[in-house]
Amino acid sequence: MLAFEAFASGSAGNLYRVTADGHPPLLIEAGVAYKALQRAVGFGVTQVAGCLVSHAHLDHSRAVEYLVAQAVPVYTGRETAEAILERGHHNLHAVDAGQEFQIGPWTVLPFDLVHDVPCLGFLVVSRAGEKLLYISDTAYCEYRFENVAIAAVEANYSRGILDRLVDNGTLNQHHAARVIRNHMSIEHAAQLLQTLAVPPLREVHLLHLSEGNSSAQDFQAQIERIVGVPVYVAGEGVRA
Amino acid sequence: MSGDVTKSNGTPGQALAKPKATLSERFLADVERQFMAEMGRGVQFTALEQRLVQHMYLSVDQALKAAEEKRTKGWTEEKLAAAADDPRAFTWHHVDRQKLALDTVHRVSLGLDALIPNHIWPIAYFNSAKGLYDIDLRVGYIGRDYVTRRFALEEPLSIAYELVYSTDTFKALPRSSSREVEGYEFEITSPFDRGDIVGGFGYITYDDPRKNRLVLVTQRDFKRSQAASKSDFWAKNDVEMHLKTVYHRVVGKMTLDPAKVNVEVLASVLEDDRDAVDVAHVEVEVAHRNVANRQLVDVQPPTADVESAGEATEPESLFAEATPGF
Numbered sequence: 081m082l083a084f085e086a087f088a089s090g091s092a093g094n095l096y097r098v099t100a101d102g103h104p105p106l107l108i109e110a111g112v113a114y115k116a117l118q119r120a121v122g123f124g125v126t127q128v129a130g131c132l133v134s135h136a137h138l139d140h141s142r143a144v145e146y147l148v149a150q151a152v153p154v155y156t157g158r159e160t161a162e163a164i165l166e167r168g169h170h171n172l173h174a175v176d177a178g179q180e181f182q183i184g185p186w187t188v189l190p191f192d193l194v195h196d197v198p199c200l201g202f203l204v205v206s207r208a209g210e211k212l213l214y215i216s217d218t219a220y221c222e223y224r225f226e227n228v229a230i231a232a233v234e235a236n237y238s239r240g241i242l243d244r245l246v247d248n249g250t251l252n253q254h255h256a257a258r259v260i261r262n263h264m265s266i267e268h269a270a271q272l273l274q275t276l277a278v279p280p281l282r283e284v285h286l287l288h289l290s291e292g293n294s295s296a297q298d299f300q301a302q303i304e305r306i307v308g309v310p311v312y313v314a315g316e317g318v319r320a
Numbered sequence: 321m322s323g324d325v326t327k328s329n330g331t332p333g334q335a336l337a338k339p340k341a342t343l344s345e346r347f348l349a350d351v352e353r354q355f356m357a358e359m360g361r362g363v364q365f366t367a368l369e370q371r372l373v374q375h376m377y378l379s380v381d382q383a384l385k386a387a388e389e390k391r392t393k394g395w396t397e398e399k400l401a402a403a404a405d406d407p408r409a410f411t412w413h414h415v416d417r418q419k420l421a422l423d424t425v426h427r428v429s430l431g432l433d434a435l436i437p438n439h440i441w442p443i444a445y446f447n448s449a450k451g452l453y454d455i456d457l458r459v460g461y462i463g464r465d466y467v468t469r470r471f472a473l474e475e476p477l478s479i480a481y482e483l484v485y486s487t488d489t490f491k492a493l494p495r496s497s498s499r500e501v502e503g504y505e506f507e508i509t510s511p512f513d514r515g516d517i518v519g520g521f522g523y524i525t526y527d528d529p530r531k532n533r534l535v536l537v538t539q540r541d542f543k544r545s546q547a548a549s550k551s552d553f554w555a556k557n558d559v560e561m562h563l564k565t566v567y568h569r570v571v572g573k574m575t576l577d578p579a580k581v582n583v584e585v586l587a588s589v590l591e592d593d594r595d596a597v598d599v600a601h602v603e604v605e606v607a608h609r610n611v612a613n614r615q616l617v618d619v620q621p622p623t624a625d626v627e628s629a630g631e632a633t634e635p636e637s638l639f640a641e642a643t644p645g646f
Contacts, residue, residue, distance in 0.1 A: 268604075268608055
């Protein structure tokens with residue numbers, strides 16, 4: 081059965097693992113120190129089928145050069161690959177939005193997201209046909225999806241909380257504007273998840289919550305009311 | 321032959337090509353057009369305003385070049401050759417010039433000079449909805465001080481801004497029944513090793529000393545500013561960031577005179593931070609309403625045959641010589 085685990089989520093670093101019966105695991109993001117990554121995946125790094133990286137920011141790509149050196153294939157957008165390792169590497173693979181590809185038994189469809197650097201989301205399908213949707217670091221997503229079993233979606237901030245922090249001077253306004261343009265609010269995440277809230281959806285993971293501009297408990301309750309399936313909030317050290 | 325023009329080399333009958341406007345001239349024209357739209361037709365720039373516009377151009381140009389240099393640092397010559405065509409390149413062609421012209425008009429009309437340190441900070445942000453860079457002409461703390469003094473309801477004689485360190489002695493002397501003028505006592509007891517910053521204050525003096533005002537800045541104010549800013553910026557510019565907080569807190573206490581300045585413009589310049597958030601909300605909301613969650617994309621798992629035959633698209637390997645160090 082398809083499963084999703086969050087080892088680290090947020091601006092300090094992101095690392096997720098997707099597993100399914102009889103499949104070598106797939107990592108999503110490598111935004112932690114390599115040693116932390118090794119600890120998280122139980123020192124079985126070389127056993128993974130590969131790693132998908134959404135974009136070049138360090139909180140998503142910090143360990144890429146170590147992974148490729150350990151013969152772990154990493155898949156990311158062309159510009160991201162160049163930004164991470166300018167000279168390239170034979171284990172670093174450039175993929176294009178809209179072009180599906182295989183990593184062993186996994187089928188992956190990357191698609192474009194809206195961030196201040198080129199950024200991809202991923203629709204991951206197991207051999208049994210179960211689908212996982214991964215979306216993070218985007219203001220919104222242009223696409224809609226069907227028959228998703230697990231949705232892992234960014235819910236970075238709440239508009240109400242963010243506005244209040246700006247109004248009382250706690251949050252730098254220009255920083256707030258950048259957050260709005262580059263990250264998904266709980267309100268937009270809710271609208272996206274509403275389109276997925278039919279079987280076979282069986283769990284939702286909320287990712288990349290901002291430390292100051294979000295409320296994990298409220299977000300979880302709000303989304304659970306909409307999707308009617310268990311909702312997990314990913315965080316550092318959390319194995320949802 | 322009336323109407324004929326001759327090229328400088330004397331070849332008759334060929335029209336003299338109109339020289340292409342430089343980027344600087346085009347910027348000035350943009351701003352003039354915006355200036356007339358704002359102020360009414362027939363209004364001309366004064367010589368000072370024209371100079372301030374030129375200074376703004378130079379400052380933005382420098383900021384773009386610095387940002388592009390940072391973006392392309394370490395790139396190969398081949399990659400550099402194609403860098404200018406990249407839509408994310410920090411060039412004038414990728415700047416929202418209309419927004420920049422409007423913001424420049426507002427700042428120039430207040431007398432802000434982009435070449436004076438800490439008057440204006442041009443910062444480029446890529447606006448994904450427009451596909452262009454927005455240049456934020458952020459007003460620095462010296463610029464805020466200048467504008468607030470100039471357009472204050474009552475122009476102060478002077479404003480003192482000070483940081484207080486752990487070895488200094490400071491005593492606030494508020495107005496009371498026995499003290500008509502608000503004041504303070506401040507002594508630096510160890511000038512070359514003053515210890516840690518513990519607070520700050522500003523003292524605004526007026527013709528009528530009874531109006532003098534002491535503004536205290538506490539550690540809580542510093543912490544709030546630090547929390548709202550990039551922490552590494554504070555780490556690298558500790559004293560300046562503390563002093564900047566003092567400036568912000570002190571000038572924020574002064575009342576502006578609507579008769580001296582278009583208060584709406586002033587608010588848009590000094591408080592445009594709030595606008596930046598609203599604009600970002602609106603942009604994202606509009607884009608979200610128009611395009612979000614619309615286009616269906618899907619993918620099916622491969623059949624066993626396809627999987628074993630390896631027929632699925634293979635991603636391109638970015639092969640290069642082995643990464644050094646591995």
